[in-house]
Amino acid sequence: MNGMKEKIHMKRLIIGIMSFLLMSSGCVWGTSTSVVEETNSLSGLESGMSSLPAEAQSLLDIDLPACVRDETVFEVAYVTRVIDGDSIEVLLDGEEEQVRYIGVNTPEYYSDEREEAISATELNRQLVEGQYVLLVRDISDRDKYERLLRYVFTTEDFVNYRLVEEGAAEARSYPPDTACGDYLFNAKNQ
Template sequence: MQFRLVLLLTTAIFCVGCGAFETEISTEVAVQVGTEVAEQVGTVVVDQVATVMAEKQPAVAIDPSSTPSKPQTEVEGQTIYDCSPKYCKDMTSCEEAVYKLTVCGFGRLDANNDGVPCESICTASAFAAVSIIPPTRAPVAEPAPDSDGELALVTRVIDGDTIDVRLDGKTERIRYLQINTPERSAPCYRESTEMNADLVAGQTVRLVPDKELIDPYNRLLRYVYVGEVLVNRVLVEGGWAEVVLYPPNDMRYDEFVRLEAEAAAAGRGCHPTGIFDDGSTTR
C-alpha cells in the first residue's frame, strides 16, 4: 500500500510537468472572464501549479526569486521589503506577505480573495497585528495626453509586454510602448509574464498612444493603465522589463531610463539573470 501511494504521487507530479501542460503554462497566460467561483478556483489551481512548476524549473541566477527575501530597509519603523520573491512558500512572515499583497500587488498570495494573504502563516492574530502603510513616492508629473485614451477589457496575457484586449467590439493585440521583456525560452520569461498578468489579467485598462499608433505586426502601440497605475512603468521599476526606444515614440523614455538604472542597481526582478545586459536601447 505504501509503495502504491508513492507511485501515485510520483505519477501525479510527472503529469503536472509533462511537456504539453508545461508548454501551456510557460508560453502564455489565458484569461477567462467567468463567475466569481470559477475565478477563485482558478486562482487556487494556478497558484498550486505555479508552485510545483517553480520547484521543477532548472536553477537560474535569479537570487531574489530563489531565496526568501530580506527586508531592504526600515522607514519610520516599518520594514520595506523587496518585491521578490512572490510565492507564499517563500514568505518569512505575515507582515512580508501583507506587504507583497498590498504594496507589490501580488494578488496570487490571496487565493480566496478575502484580503488575507498566505493564510498558512497569516493566522487571525498575526494578520490583526500587521499594519502596512504603503511607502510614499514623489508625485510624477503626467504628460497631458495621459488623461485621454480608450478603455478596453484584457482578455489574454501573451507575455510580459503584450496583451489581447476587447476594444470596440473586436479583439486587438496591444504592444506596450518603450519596454521589452524576455522572450519565450529566455531567462525570466515566466516571471515577467506572471508579473504582467498580476497587474492586468481580466482588468479594464486605459490605452494611451504616443506618436506612432501601430507597429509592423499590426499591434496597437500603447501605454497601459489600470486605474492611475501605468503598467509599463511598474514593469520597468520592478526590474521585469528593460527600456527600449522605438522612434518616434519617446514620451516616457527619459523617465523609464532612470527607473531602469535604479532597478538594475538594486538587483530587482530579471536583472540578476543578466538578460538585459547587452546594452541595447533599441529593438
C-alpha cells in the same frame, strides 16, 4: 467534455457582453488635460464613460505622468489575455486587439532567458488580467505586426513603468514613440 463546452460557451457569452458594453459606451475620446505638477488628470471626462462599469469609470480618477501629452487619445479596454511580459490582448470597441507596451522590452520565451520571460509574464498577468485598462497612444498607432502600441494604465499602476521598476522589463527607446522614455528609464533608479 460537456464541462469544457460550457466553459467555452460562458467565455463567449462574457466576451459578447463586454463587447456590447464597450461598443455602446463610446469609450474612445480625445482630451486636453492640464499638467498638475508631475501628473495629468482625466477628471471631467465622465460624459462618455457613464455607461461603463464602475471599475472602468474609476480609470478617470488616475493621475497620469507628465510625459503623457495633452492632446493624447485615450481608450478604455478590457484585458482578455496576457500574451507575454510586454503584450496583452484586449477587447476594444467590440474587437479583440493585441497591444504591445511602448518603451519596454521583456525577455522572450524561446531564448536563454526563459525563466525571466515566465516571471515577466506572471507579473504582467497580476497587474492587468481581467481588468479594464486605460490605453494611451504616443505617436505610432501600430507596429509592423499590427499590434496597437500603447502605454497601459490600471487604477493602481502605470504598467510599463511598473514592469521596469520591478526588474521584469528593460526600458527601451523605440522612436518615434519616446514621450515617456526618460520616465521609464528612471524607473530602474527608483
